Amino acid sequence: MNFKDIVFKLAFLFLAALALPSAAQDIKWAKDGNSYYEISAGELVSITLPANDRKTIVSRNLIYSSRNSGLDNFKDFQISEDGTKVLLYTNSKKVWRYETRGDYYVADLKTNQITQIGKGKPASSLMFAKFSPDGKKVAYVSKHNLYIDDLETKTTKALTTDGTDRLINGTFDWVYEEEFDCRDGFRWSPDGKSIAYWQIDATKIRNFLMINNTDSIYSYTIPVEYPKVGQDPSACKVGIVDIATAKTSWLKVPGDQVQNYIPRMEWIPNSNEVILQQLNREQNVSKLYVADAGTGNISNIYTETDKAWIDAGKGWYWVAEGKEFIWSSEKDGWRHLYRFSKDGKKQTLITKGDYDVIEQSMIDEKNGIVYFIASPTNATQKYLYKTKLSGGAKPEMVTPSILPGTHTYDISPNGIFARHTYQTASVPPIKEWMKLTTLNPLTMEGSVTNQLGRIKPPKNKVEFFKIKTEDGIEVDGWMKKPDNFDQTKKYPVVFYVYGEPAGQTVTDTWGAGQNGLYAGDMPKDGYIYISLENRGAPAPKGREWRKSIFQNIGRLNIRDQAMAAKKVLEWPFVDKDRVAVWGWSGGGSSTLNLLFQYPEIYKTGIAIAAVGNQLTYDNIYQERYMGSPLKSTEAYIKGSPVTYAQNLKGNLLYIHGTGDDNVHYQNAEMLINELIKNRKVFQMMSYPNRTHSISEGDGTSEHLALTYTKFLQTYCPPGGK
Numbered sequence: 248m249n250f251k252d253i254v255f256k257l258a259f260l261f262l263a264a265l266a267l268p269s270a271a272q273d274i275k276w277a278k279d280g281n282s283y284y285e286i287s288a289g290e291l292v293s294i295t296l297p298a299n300d301r302k303t304i305v306s307r308n309l310i311y312s313s314r315n316s317g318l319d320n321f322k323d324f325q326i327s328e329d330g331t332k333v334l335l336y337t338n339s340k341k342v343w344r345y346e347t348r349g350d351y352y353v354a355d356l357k358t359n360q361i362t363q364i365g366k367g368k369p370a371s372s373l374m375f376a377k378f379s380p381d382g383k384k385v386a387y388v389s390k391h392n393l394y395i396d397d398l399e400t401k402t403t404k405a406l407t408t409d410g411t412d413r414l415i416n417g418t419f420d421w422v423y424e425e426e427f428d429c430r431d432g433f434r435w436s437p438d439g440k441s442i443a444y445w446q447i448d449a450t451k452i453r454n455f456l457m458i459n460n461t462d463s464i465y466s467y468t469i470p471v472e473y474p475k476v477g478q479d480p481s482a483c484k485v486g487i488v489d490i491a492t493a494k495t496s497w498l499k500v501p502g503d504q505v506q507n508y509i510p511r512m513e514w515i516p517n518s519n520e521v522i523l524q525q526l527n528r529e530q531n532v533s534k535l536y537v538a539d540a541g542t543g544n545i546s547n548i549y550t551e552t553d554k555a556w557i558d559a560g561k562g563w564y565w566v567a568e569g570k571e572f573i574w575s576s577e578k579d580g581w582r583h584l585y586r587f588s589k590d591g592k593k594q595t596l597i598t599k600g601d602y603d604v605i606e607q608s609m610i611d612e613k614n615g616i617v618y619f620i621a622s623p624t625n626a627t628q629k630y631l632y633k634t635k636l637s638g639g640a641k642p643e644m645v646t647p648s649i650l651p652g653t654h655t656y657d658i659s660p661n662g663i664f665a666r667h668t669y670q671t672a673s674v675p676p677i678k679e680w681m682k683l684t685t686l687n688p689l690t691m692e693g694s695v696t697n698q699l700g701r702i703k704p705p706k707n708k709v710e711f712f713k714i715k716t717e718d719g720i721e722v723d724g725w726m727k728k729p730d731n732f733d734q735t736k737k738y739p740v741v742f743y744v745y746g747e748p749a750g751q752t753v754t755d756t757w758g759a760g761q762n763g764l765y766a767g768d769m770p771k772d773g774y775i776y777i778s779l780e781n782r783g784a785p786a787p788k789g790r791e792w793r794k795s796i797f798q799n800i801g802r803l804n805i806r807d808q809a810m811a812a813k814k815v816l817e818w819p820f821v822d823k824d825r826v827a828v829w830g831w832s833g834g835g836s837s838t839l840n841l842l843f844q845y846p847e848i849y850k851t852g853i854a855i856a857a858v859g860n861q862l863t864y865d866n867i868y869q870e871r872y873m874g875s876p877l878k879s880t881e882a883y884i885k886g887s888p889v890t891y892a893q894n895l896k897g898n899l900l901y902i903h904g905t906g907d908d909n910v911h912y913q914n915a916e917m918l919i920n921e922l923i924k925n926r927k928v929f930q931m932m933s934y935p936n937r938t939h940s941i942s943e944g945d946g947t948s949e950h951l952a953l954t955y956t957k958f959l960q961t962y963c964p965p966g967g968k
Contacts, residue, residue, distance in 0.1 A: 801886025
C-alpha cells in the first residue's frame, strides 16, 4: 500500500490530487559530471555544461536503420563504461506497477551498427539488461532465468535454467516489488567474471483469485501470488553465478530463508565481496552481512534493533576506495547518516542533531562533503544542506532562505553542477540549472528567481496551520478556503486523508489544496478543503513521531485526525453539519474508520479502494507496522473498519475496482456484508476489472470523478450560509 508503494502514487498522480513533490526523472550524468544524456526527438544526445553544447550520441539515422524494432520510441538507455556502446530499451510492458520488461538493442558507436539482445526470446520479455564492466557482454532476465549475450562471439548463454513462474531468478515476486521496491534482482561483479542474484522461491505462496466476468461469456479467474498477513513469505537466497561455467554457489546467509527477508544486496567496489541487508520476518532486526563470493562465507558486521520496525535501506555509498560506506539509521531517535568501516567496527555519526535526514543527495568525497535534504524547523518543506563527510561539523543550509518551500536537487558526480527544482503550494515546479559551488544559475533567464517573476500568484492561496489536539499532539495542516470567502458565513469542510506510514499529505508542494477527483471547482463552489497530518506519517519529525503508530494503525492515526478535526470545527466559519472526509487506499481505510468511529464529527465519507480488514492485506506491509498477527491479532481487529461498521450514521459512498491486485475486492465484500448485517444504508460503486488506480478503460476516470462529485454535492452541499 504505497506512497511508499506505487499503488497509492498511481491512484493520486493520475488524479493530480496528491500533495506530493513532483518527482523529476533522474538525470543520467556522464562519469565526469560535466555533461548529461537525454532522449530528444528520438535521438540520444549529450549536453555539456555550462554552455549547453549538444552532441548526438545515437542518431536518428542509426535508429531508423533497425526497422520494425520499436526503437523510434525507445524509453531508456545505458552507456557502457568505455562509452563505445549504448544499450537501448523499447517496447516496454508492465510487470505489476512499472514497465520493466521489453526489448533491448545495443548500438555500437564504433561500427555504427545495432544488434538485438536476446534474439529469439519472446517479444518484450527481457528485464533489467545491463552491460558487463568491460562492455563486452550484456546480462538480462527472461522468463525468470538469467542470460548473457556475448557481443563479440554473438552467442547467448543461460546462467540459470530452473526458473519458472514461481521460482524467480534475477527479479522478484509481487510483494517484494510492492513493499521493498525490489525489481532489478542481479548485479555484475566488479571484475565481470560473475553475477550476484536473488532467487525467490514463491512455489508455496497461495494464489489470490480475482474473477473476470466481462471479457468473455464464461467468467475466468486471474491468479495473483499474494502472501496475506500471517502467511509465510517466499524463501529468499542470494547466489553467485560464474559466467564461464554457469554454476551457482549460494551465500551462506544465516537464518531461515522463509522467515527472513533480503531487501538490499550489492557488490563492494574493487573486491570479490558482497554486502547485503537481512530483515527478520517482523522487520525489527536489521543485520548487515559481508560475504566472500568465492567461498560463500559470511560475517555479520552490524545489527540494529527497534521496538517497532526498521525500514529497508536505500543502499550503500562507498568511500575510501571501498573501505568505508555510508548508511542511515534512526538509532538515536532521528534519521541520520553514519560512516561505517567495512568490518563495522568503526561508526561515525555524520549528521548530528535533532532533525531528520530526509534523503542523501550526493557525496563529494574529493572535497569531504555530504549533501542531504532536511527541514529541521518545518516538516512540510525540504532544503539542501551540507556537512563534513568526516562528521562532527554543524550542518550548513545550502538552499537560499529567501525561497521557503520544497527544494530538490540532482547533483552532478563531481559536485559542480545541479538541476534545482523549486515548488510550493502556490508555485508549480520550476527548474534551473545551477553551479552548485557558487549557487549561481547557469543562465539568468532560466533562473528560479527569473521564472518566479513571471508566475502570477494565486489570489486564493493555500494556508498552512498547526493545531494542538486535546491529547497535546501538534498536527500540521493545509487549508484552501472558498473563493470570495466571507468569514461571517459558515462553509462545508472536506477533509482529505491518507493517515498511514506510507505517505505524507501535508507538504508545501504544488498540488496541496487541489482535488483532481472533483469534477468542478471546489473553491468556486464554496468548499473548505483541508488535510491534516497525524502521527505515523513519514514526516521529518523524528522516530517517535513516525513509529508511535506501531500496532496502532486504525486507532492512533484515526484519533489524531478526529481530535484535530474537532478543533477545526470550533472555527466560526465551519459548518459542523456539513463535514466530509475522503481518501484512497490507506486513506480509504482511514475514511471508513473516521466515519465509523467518530460519527459525531464526520457526516459524509467517500472511501476508495480501502483495506476494510487488515487481515486481508499483504504480510510485508501489514506485519511491518502492526507486528505479527500470531501475536497481535487483536490489534489488527481493533484497527480494521469492519469492526466498527455497525456505527455508521452518516452518508457513505464506497468505491472499489474488482481487478485490484493490491487491496483485493474481498475487502469491499467483507465490509458490505457487515453493513448489511447491521442494516446500514450506503452507496456503492464497483468498477469491473479495474486495478487499484481505477484508471483503466474508456471513460473510467471521468466517471469516477462525476460519481465522487455528485455524491459530495448531494450529501455535503457546497456554499456559504
